[in-house]
Amino acid sequence: MPNLNSVLGLSITTVNVNQNQSTINVSLQGIVLASSQIFYDQFVPCPTTGFVVPSIPGGSAFDVYVRNLSLTNVLNVTLTPTGGSAFTVALNFATSSSTTGGIFMVWGTTQAVGGFSALTLTGVGATVPAELYLAS
Amino acid sequence: MSANSTLLASLTLQVQDNENSGQTIVNRQVPQFSFQAVQSPYASYVTVQPGASAIVLVASPLLAHFFYVRNATTPTTILSQYILQVGWQDSLFVVTNAVALVPGGLIMLGNQNINNSSGSFTQLNISAPTNDNPVVAEFLYAT
Numbered sequence: 380m381p382n383l384n385s386v387l388g389l390s391i392t393t394v395n396v397n398q399n400q401s402t403i404n405v406s407l408q409g410i411v412l413a414s415s416q417i418f419y420d421q422f423v424p425c426p427t428t429g430f431v432v433p434s435i436p437g438g439s440a441f442d443v444y445v446r447n448l449s450l451t452n453v454l455n456v457t458l459t460p461t462g463g464s465a466f467t468v469a470l471n472f473a474t475s476s477s478t479t480g481g482i483f484m485v486w487g488t489t490q491a492v493g494g495f496s497a498l499t500l501t502g503v504g505a506t507v508p509a510e511l512y513l514a515s
Numbered sequence: 516m517s518a519n520s521t522l523l524a525s526l527t528l529q530v531q532d533n534e535n536s537g538q539t540i541v542n543r544q545v546p547q548f549s550f551q552a553v554q555s556p557y558a559s560y561v562t563v564q565p566g567a568s569a570i571v572l573v574a575s576p577l578l579a580h581f582f583y584v585r586n587a588t589t590p591t592t593i594l595s596q597y598i599l600q601v602g603w604q605d606s607l608f609v610v611t612n613a614v615a616l617v618p619g620g621l622i623m624l625g626n627q628n629i630n631n632s633s634g635s636f637t638q639l640n641i642s643a644p645t646n647d648n649p650v651v652a653e654f655l656y657a658t
Contacts, residue, residue, distance in 0.1 A: 382534045388527035391583060391655060393520045393555050402520065403557045403655065410619060417530050419541050444528060453633040460614065467608045469633040471626040479548045481626040481634050488619040492595045512528055
């Protein structure tokens with residue numbers, strides 16, 4: 380029985396660099412998954428042999444957020460959709476400490492459909508730190 | 516080609532404990548993602564017909580480094596019949612119909628570093644499964 384709310388707020392804007400005017404403004408607040416379990420780690424060292432999330436909470440994660448914290452190395456994120464085939468997403472490293480490394484996020488709003496049954500984070504060339512959030 | 520726009524994405528992740536008066540037990544304001552974009556096509560409302568060929572968005576001549584897709588279908592009680600499928604052609608990995616989104620669900624991939632092609636992509640596919648209902652997609656991608 381869900382006893383938690385996993386809540387996302389997301390805003391995306393584009394600013395015209397010549398006119399310094401906002402052109403697109405997407406603002407979404409309160410995107411909720413009624414959730415039973417969550418996992419959050421702000422610093423997961425991911426070796427070149429892969430960090431396998433030992434136990435996806437609840438068997439399937441419906442909210443997934445991963446961010447590459449490295450300034451030098453790529454992070455590969457391998458996800459297996461529930462009942463589907465695994466795929467890999469590469470998250471690039473940030474170019475400086477004032478910028479942000481690659482972000483991958485899927486946010487579901489129900490436990491009834493979709494989700495991911497497995498997740499592996501693999502550092503490319505070295506151990507790569509990542510920020511990780513899962514909810515189910 | 517020089518950048519025409521700056522794309523900014525801000526995320527907040529929160530977890531509220533309903534057994535403890537809705538107390539916030541995780542509260543994460545993710546550092547802002549910023550990307551200098553040449554192109555940043557956006558559509559707020561695109562109807563995707565079930566079983567039809569995927570809507571294919573091609574990033575050309577530059578690689579794309581950011582996309583956002585949301586199933587903007589009005590919420591319904593039968594969420595499973597309003598699925599939006601999202602796939603993309605990664606520069607390193609072939610990804611096809613990777614993620615299924617229910618109404619309100621979304622996916623975002625952003626790689627700020629254009630000096631390394633990892634994580635970039637050339638094509639974004641949006642479709643709806645055969646036998647389901649038309650769904651509405653909102654999308655934005657940036658090269």
